[in-house]
Structure formats: C-alpha cells, structure tokens
Amino acid sequence: MTATTARPSLTAKASNYLDERTSMSTLVATLGRKVFPDHWSFMLGEIILYSFVAILLSGTFLTFFFEPSMTEVFYDGSYAPLKGLAMSAAYASALDISFDIRGGLLMRQLHHWSALLFIAAIGLHMLRVFFTGAFRKPREINWVVGFILFILALAEGFTGYSLPDDLLSGNGLAIINGMVKGIPIVGTWISYLLFGGVFPGDDIVPRLFVLHIMLLPALVIAFIGIHLVLMVINKHTQFAGPGKTNDNVVGAPIMPLFAAKAGSFFFIVFGALVAIASTFTILPLWEYGPYDPSPVSAGTQPDWYIGFADGALRLMPGWESEILGWTVSWNILIPIAVLGLFIVLAMVYPFIEQWITGDKREHHIAERPRNNPTRTAIGAAGVWFYAIMWAAASSDLIATHFRLNVFHVTYALQAMLIVGTVIVYWLTKRIAIGLQKKDREILLHGYESGRIVRRPGGEFVEVHQPLDEYEAWKLKAYESYAPVMVRPNAKGKITPATHLRAALTRWFFEDRVSPVTPRELEVAKQHDDH
Amino acid sequence: MSAEDQSAPSEQSIVAYDRGAAIEQSDGFSNPGLPPHRPRQTDLHPAKERRAERQVVAWFLLSMLGSVLAIVAYIAVPIEPGNMGSVRANNLFLGLAIALALLGVGIGGMHWARQLMSSHEVVEERHLSRGSEKSRARAVEIFELGDQESGFSRRTLIRNTLIGAVAIMPLPAIVLFRDLAPAADAVDSIAHTMWTEGERLALDPTGTPIRADDVTIGSAFHVIPESLKDLGHDEGYLDQKALAAVLLMRLPVDRLKEAPGREGWSYDGIVAYSKICTHVGCPVALYEQQTHHLLCPCHQSTFDVTEHAKVVFGPAKRPLPQLPITVDAEGYLIAQRDFTEPIGPSFWERLNHIDPDHVPVSAAETETRA
Numbered sequence A: 001m002t003a004t005t006a007r008p009s010l011t012a013k014a015s016n017y018l019d020e021r022t023s024m025s026t027l028v029a030t031l032g033r034k035v036f037p038d039h040w041s042f043m044l045g046e047i048i049l050y051s052f053v054a055i056l057l058s059g060t061f062l063t064f065f066f067e068p069s070m071t072e073v074f075y076d077g078s079y080a081p082l083k084g085l086a087m088s089a090a091y092a093s094a095l096d097i098s099f100d101i102r103g104g105l106l107m108r109q110l111h112h113w114s115a116l117l118f119i120a121a122i123g124l125h126m127l128r129v130f131f132t133g134a135f136r137k138p139r140e141i142n143w144v145v146g147f148i149l150f151i152l153a154l155a156e157g158f159t160g161y162s163l164p165d166d167l168l169s170g171n172g173l174a175i176i177n178g179m180v181k182g183i184p185i186v187g188t189w190i191s192y193l194l195f196g197g198v199f200p201g202d203d204i205v206p207r208l209f210v211l212h213i214m215l216l217p218a219l220v221i222a223f224i225g226i227h228l229v230l231m232v233i234n235k236h237t238q239f240a241g242p243g244k245t246n247d248n249v250v251g252a253p254i255m256p257l258f259a260a261k262a263g264s265f266f267f268i269v270f271g272a273l274v275a276i277a278s279t280f281t282i283l284p285l286w287e288y289g290p291y292d293p294s295p296v297s298a299g300t301q302p303d304w305y306i307g308f309a310d311g312a313l314r315l316m317p318g319w320e321s322e323i324l325g326w327t328v329s330w331n332i333l334i335p336i337a338v339l340g341l342f343i344v345l346a347m348v349y350p351f352i353e354q355w356i357t358g359d360k361r362e363h364h365i366a367e368r369p370r371n372n373p374t375r376t377a378i379g380a381a382g383v384w385f386y387a388i389m390w391a392a393a394s395s396d397l398i399a400t401h402f403r404l405n406v407f408h409v410t411y412a413l414q415a416m417l418i419v420g421t422v423i424v425y426w427l428t429k430r431i432a433i434g435l436q437k438k439d440r441e442i443l444l445h446g447y448e449s450g451r452i453v454r455r456p457g458g459e460f461v462e463v464h465q466p467l468d469e470y471e472a473w474k475l476k477a478y479e480s481y482a483p484v485m486v487r488p489n490a491k492g493k494i495t496p497a498t499h500l501r502a503a504l505t506r507w508f509f510e511d512r513v514s515p516v517t518p519r520e521l522e523v524a525k526q527h528d529d530h
Numbered sequence B: 001m002s003a004e005d006q007s008a009p010s011e012q013s014i015v016a017y018d019r020g021a022a023i024e025q026s027d028g029f030s031n032p033g034l035p036p037h038r039p040r041q042t043d044l045h046p047a048k049e050r051r052a053e054r055q056v057v058a059w060f061l062l063s064m065l066g067s068v069l070a071i072v073a074y075i076a077v078p079i080e081p082g083n084m085g086s087v088r089a090n091n092l093f094l095g096l097a098i099a100l101a102l103l104g105v106g107i108g109g110m111h112w113a114r115q116l117m118s119s120h121e122v123v124e125e126r127h128l129s130r131g132s133e134k135s136r137a138r139a140v141e142i143f144e145l146g147d148q149e150s151g152f153s154r155r156t157l158i159r160n161t162l163i164g165a166v167a168i169m170p171l172p173a174i175v176l177f178r179d180l181a182p183a184a185d186a187v188d189s190i191a192h193t194m195w196t197e198g199e200r201l202a203l204d205p206t207g208t209p210i211r212a213d214d215v216t217i218g219s220a221f222h223v224i225p226e227s228l229k230d231l232g233h234d235e236g237y238l239d240q241k242a243l244a245a246v247l248l249m250r251l252p253v254d255r256l257k258e259a260p261g262r263e264g265w266s267y268d269g270i271v272a273y274s275k276i277c278t279h280v281g282c283p284v285a286l287y288e289q290q291t292h293h294l295l296c297p298c299h300q301s302t303f304d305v306t307e308h309a310k311v312v313f314g315p316a317k318r319p320l321p322q323l324p325i326t327v328d329a330e331g332y333l334i335a336q337r338d339f340t341e342p343i344g345p346s347f348w349e350r351l352n353h354i355d356p357d358h359v360p361v362s363a364a365e366t367e368t369r370a
Ligand code: FES
Pocket: B277, B278, B279, B280, B281, B282, B296, B297, B298, B299, B300, B301, B314, B315, B316
C-alpha cells in the first residue's frame, strides 16, 4: 500500500492490518489484474458455480426443518387431503416445509430449480469444452476433475431426490434396489446392507441424507476448488481472433471489470432462480402421497438428468442367464456396462485424442468445432446416443402423446440408438467439412455482398466483398493435422501401436480441409481481378 | 499458427514439444493484432454517461425496495393452515420480492460494468504451465535429498513393510460395514413372503378379506395378506408389503391357458400373481382388461395373464410368480402356500431358493436352466 498522505485512509489502514498478518498483497498483486477472456459460452461455468451457491444456501435452510427419519408418524399438518395418514417423519417434515413454514416452499423449489440448472449448466459447459477442444494440454487433468464433478452432481441429485420419501422417490429407490440386486455375487448383499435389511427398511433416508448434505457436498466443494485453481494456473482458453494468440490472453482484468461482471452475474442467476421458484411449481410432492411399495401411477418420471439411465434399462431386451445355478441379469448388467463405458470413454477422451495426434504442445486457443470435424462428429454422435437413451425414459409418454404403440416406440428407439448414432457421426462430419470449405471460399473470394453490377459485356454478377483483415484472421487461424506415416521407431521396429496410430490419424484427418495459405490467397486475388 | 509473430519468452524456447501429426505452417499469415478500440456511447457523450449512472442507481434502489418488500410479504401474506391459496400467495410475493432484491443488484452492477467501467482490452502473456527450469531442478534435488536423508529407497525392507502395512490398513473397513443390516442372511430374508397356507387375500390398503364371489370377470384387485394390517410401520409393514403385494384377476375360464401342474393354483378363473416386477421391482400396476396384459409402468415390461404372466414385451425376463390360491369354508380366497419361487427382481442366488414344488411356466424358462 502506498499511503503518501499524512493520514492514511481507513481502507489503507485496514489493508495494511490484513497484509501485515496474511501477506494478502502478494495474492492481490499476482491475481488482481489477471485477465479473463470474454465469450458468452464462458458464462456456463459461472452459472454452475452460482447455482451451486444457491443450492448451498437454500439447502442449509431446508436442513433446519427437514427430519431425515423413517419413523412412522401420523400426519397432522395443514394439508387436509393427507391428514391422519401414516407416513415417515421425513415426508411429514417435507410437507411441513411446504405448507407450514413461511418461505419453506420457496426454499424447497429454489433448491430443486437450482439443482436442475446446476446439472444442465454442467452438461452444456462440458459440451462447450469438448467441442472447442479446450480439454487439450495442459487442461486434460481439469477435464477429468470436471467430469468427477459431473458424476458427483448426479449423485447429489439422486440422493436429494430420494429424501422426501414420497411415492416417486420411493419408486426410484425400488429401481435402484432391483439394479443393485442384479450385480453378480455381491448384489443381494449390497442391497441388504444399503437398505439396512429388506427393502425399503427404515434406514435408507437418514443414510442418504448424510451423503447428501455432508460427504457429497464436501467432495463437490473440494473438486470445485481444484477445478478453479487449475483454471487460474492454466489461464482460460480464448477463441482465435485478431490480437489473440496461443501465448497471450486478451480480455478483462479481474479488478475491476471481470469481478464486477461476474459478481453481478451471480446476483442475476440467483435472482432469476428465485423468480422461477416463486412462480413455477416443481415436485409437488403432496400430490404423490407417502411411499408405499404397492401403488404406482403411469407416466412417473425420474428427474430428467437420471433419465438416460432409466432409458437404457427400457431399451434393453429381456436377457437373463442361469449359469451353474447362478442368475446373471444381462438386462441390468449390459445397460450398466454401456453407461459405464460411455462415461469412461468421455472422461479419458483427451488422452485418447492426444495419443492419436501425438501433439504434446500446449493449446490455449479454443477451436471452432468445424475445424476438427472428426472430434465434432464423435461428440455429436455421443450427444445423440445420450439423447436417445434420455428420450427412451419417456417412451410411454411419447407413445400416449402421439397415439403410438409403446412397443413400436421402443423398437424405433432401439434402432435409432444404434443406426442413428452412426448416421449422426457421418452427417456431422460432412457438415463440418462443408462449413470449412465455405470458410475457404469466403477467404479466397470474399463474401456475397448482395450488390449486383452489370459487366461491360452485359452480364450481371454479384460483387464479392473481401473480408476485412480482422474478420479474415478468425477464418485463417487454425491448426491443421495430417495423417502420420508408419515409420520404424528408434529401435528400427514397427510396432502394432504404430500401425494403430497411423490408422487412427488417417481416420481423424484424411479428409481434412487445410487452412488457406498466403500463396493461395495471392493466386485467388489475381484470378478475381481478371 | 498464431505463435510465430510473438517472440516467445526465453523459458519456452528451452522446451521443444513434439507437434505430432500437426502440420508446421511456416508460411502462415501473420496476426493482424488487436483491432482499434471502439469507444462506447457512454465514452463519447457525457449526457449518456450520466444517464447510465442514474440507471445503475435506480436498479440499486429497486433492490433495496425488493428487500423491504420481502419482509413486508413475509408478515403481510401469512400462511393460513389448510388454505392452499395462502401458501401460493406467500410463495409468490416473498419470492418475487427477494428476486427483485437480487436482480436489482445484478442488473445494476452489470450495467455499471458494461457502460461505465473501462472497457479497454487488457493483454496478458501466457507462460507454459510447467514450473521454471530452476524450480524443476530444485524439486528434483529436494526429492533426492529426501530420499537420501530418509534412506527410503536404500532401506528396502523398511519401505516394503511400510507399504504393506498401509495397504492392509483399510481392510477392517470392510468388516466394519457388516452391521449396516441385521445379522440375518440377506438371501433368506428376501426368499420368502408372509403368505402361508390359509392366509386370506385382503384388499390393499384396508385389509378387508375378499370373497371369491366378489371378484367379477375383468376386475383386478390389489391384494395384501390379511394379517399384514396388524403390523405397524416400525414392525416392517412396508418391508413385508413390498414382498407380498399381489394382483388378483378373474378371467373367463376358457381364456386361461394353464400349464400342466399349475391347474390347481387358480380358483374358478381367479388367478393371483406377485405385483413386484421381475425386472427391477416396480409394482406392476396396470391391467388391460381386453388383452389380459399386465403392464409395468417403469420400463414397459408386459406380462400375459392368460399364460401365467409370461413376458410378452420389455426388459423383464421371467414371468411374475404365481400365488397358488383356493377358497376357505366361508368362501374367502386364501393362499394355499407361499410363492414357490422368490418374487421380484432377479438376484445371483435366486435359484437356490426355488421350491421343489415349483412348476416352471414355459419351455423357454426350463431351457436356459438346463
Ligand atoms: S421394473 Fe418393471 S419393467 Fe422395469
């Protein structure tokens, strides 16, 4: 602090007090003017963080009133239709929060809406990172950290959904119980231990509660911390643009602009969530009644983010074997394995891609998706695969809504899951390459200006306007890769891995479109002038 | 490539990374550099700047108003017991006022940042994420020193026993979790249900016993054992219900295609099947009268009641277990015995608990077992 006046201001004094005890100034000096690039898609990560804060605050409020217990009580609150009914204390207290505590319903709905936004924003953020290649070195580890956060978020969602012990959440647990029992050898025992005896038992709610409010949030906070620290160390990626290079970062300094924008955005996200929570009902759990293993209504839906798992179960044919006297439930194991493989592949994708390209350099420029057609196509196929499983979780609703036979809807979805994924891959790749070709055209021959002129010869032509140099740079600046040749390694041997890598680079880059070179541009200019 | 036009810091030139399949673009274009800064309206016109300032202040004032309104709403729109309208009003007004308080700060702050704070773009150099050569060398040195001073890799016996000790340490955790559930055997406790010989079939949830005469053709009853209603919730009411829930239907006798050995399990066209789906255990609650199909709402497994609830569609593999029933002297429906096989989703040890009296439904079921 440079206090030149005789009487230092109060802020100066306070800062000095702090710094002399914490060396805060070092932190401010190193971080205070760090630069954050600006792009709308970079806000997705912020939304995740801010909705998480809303979750923590509303969730803390809820814990003051929620009673995580399955002890039997007879409801005596103010919701008349359920009066006198036997139910668990958990469900009764969830009803009390909704009907007898001012602001309780608001906090419950805020908690649920924030959780939905949290997971939705995580999904979109992951797509942004994937499709722009922002997971490349040095950010592979942070991709994995983010992926763990995604899984933790799903776990948080599921445990939270199960707490109120209403009919819906109990049915969700029944399905989990059945899936766990399908695990070979240990499944029966895991279910038995999990539920504290026979399903549903009276232990599961307090157990999930501890996970939901203590263990999982602690992990989420820890991983968010790692995620953010790594982001600061790696600095944020930026899109290619004039003045932006792989060696700099262009944008707003933390103090004050970025801090002001981010801080304001926090209040906007929070405010919007409260506005939604006050106007739109979510999970009207009083309509479902307490959990009972017997009734269930048609069209019950899990929360949308769990839908893909439910859909996978629906699409699986009923296979089951009895081998040497033991029962193996393929109808459960295969969906679990497919989902597991899908998640693991997505998680390690950065390492796979790096092994294929062999590119060990640091990348800080976010790629435009079209400039890496194969990756973009893989991503699109993955999104399709997920989306179909997700849609399958509503196969009965699709059937009733469009007056179709639910069997046929299921067959159609099965076909779309397998054939559709291949088609989407192929189509996306073609579109990306087409867009790249269009970019080339625009660079070489300018864009169509919409202005028609008459040539001396009498014919009409549309004037093509060249891009200004700043716009042009965005189209010119991208990395290009070529398939690698099979070459012997240092020992003069050609290993199968070398062959595999060469084949994979061919798959990735064979039909690539190379960036325009200055010479090409020169030639095109001369051609256009004549 | 964008890196060419920047003179790389000396540290980076030491580290040459393999570019793999990437093409070297030595003749690339050069980066045109940052475009000239475009001033905003508020930079150019003091009047507009003052207006933006007033707007920001207005939003902040609105936020204050929102906070006050929230307190007012909390007191002025109370919840009246039993009145759903008051719950909704409380939620709406309290929520909107809090939202106003938050959005006021957010929108005002954003307006301030975008219109009035310096909008000049700032450029910061990046460096490789790795530490400097010096710190890397020092880190290696420290590890080597640590190794030397402790003798970690020299004293192999110490090292290996330590690794072994730490590796074994988590093992007690496995046994620690055994008492999550009662001492009874997991498989035994789900292998049987409350149904016993003579147990009356009763309506769910009232527990009223059902007379065979009351079951008309086409109707489906949700059924529990009559003695279930004597169980309190803390005595395992839900647990037993989750095992014993049954669906009862009467079909025209000529529609029933009964397998040899199971003819005696129904009574005059009345059949009883476990309600718990053999897929992952949802209650199979939907009965289609025309087709005599039972549909599980969870994943659409469909069971044909005319043929011992065998699976006609969906991810379930096995038919719903049948409860052998008959009537007692007073005409009430009773169970002949418990189910002959475990109900609900499949589990690893399931086949060990199939009763010798069990009669498999179809060839398909016996086929895989062989
Ligand atoms: S639980 Fe019945 S179909 Fe899955």
